[in-house]
Amino acid sequence: MTSIAHHVGIDVSKARLDVHILPAGEEMAFGNDEAGIAALCARLSALGACLAVLEATGALQERAAAALCAAGHLVAVVNPRQVRDFARATGRLAKTDRLDAQAIAAFAQAVRPAPRPLPDEARQRLIDLVARRRQLVEMRAAEKIRRAQMASALRPALEAHIAFLDREIIALDGDISGGLKASPAWRMEDDLMASVPGVGPVLRAVLIAKLPELGSLSRRQIAALVGVAPLNRDSGQMRGRRTIFGGRAEVRTVLYMATISAIRCNRVLKAFHARLRAMGKPPKVAITAAMRKLITILNAMLRSKTSWRTA
Known part of the structure; x- marks a missing residue:
């Protein structure tokens, strides 16, 4: 990341890719089609080392991101909310496709989001x-x-x-x-997770598809990635309520439904949930804590490659 000389912001729409390159401030636009994406890859290849940042906009960015990765560029696909918050914080209130590309490029230069490999x-x-x-x-x-x-x-x-x-x-x-x-690797992960009472085939498929980091991160990191880690809301002597925020919403939704099932049929999670309720924790707080416990259990199992044990 330290050798990157150019930061490229790409605003994606159905028909067009608006591009802004820093530090030169160069602006251009390409069609969001095979010819336009090929021209974009060729232009960035002429620059040398660069980080291209795109917002996640459904599936519209996938073709361009995949082509840029295949061409050897560093690519990061980020949450649009992050870029919009950054733009507001720097006084960029107006919004057009060209201005959005500028904001994304400035975000890339200031924050330097870590490039993440696209799925095969x-x-x-x-x-x-x-x-x-x-x-x-x-x-x-x-x-x-x-x-x-x-x-x-x-x-x-x-x-x-x-x-x-x-x-x-x-x-x-x-x-x-x-x-x-x-896939032998997926089959092993699926078998390990299937040994946990309450973890059904839908949750297993979503975790393997949408959470490839499972088993490679710490318990705190995986909880934050899913969006079930409590975030502080403190200021001075005020101590606010801890809340969850962000993360991968689709994974969290399926995890919630699986946890509802698990606290009925999984004796470990059932006892954990009952203990929190007996302490006076609100129902949603207890369920969220059970979600966090379940995902950290699965993370530890995949990391150590061990099946479910209640002893």
């Missing part, structure tokens, strides 16, 4: 399968809610759609399971 083809396919399954589950839940208000004449079509979604979800579950079994 197999992991990207697993990420896509997990994301599609979540979309179908959400659609099915919405259809089931509509069922109560649906006119009787329209209900057969709705039931047919729900049955179709059921079949699609089952098929995706098979694809996800097959993908996990195809």
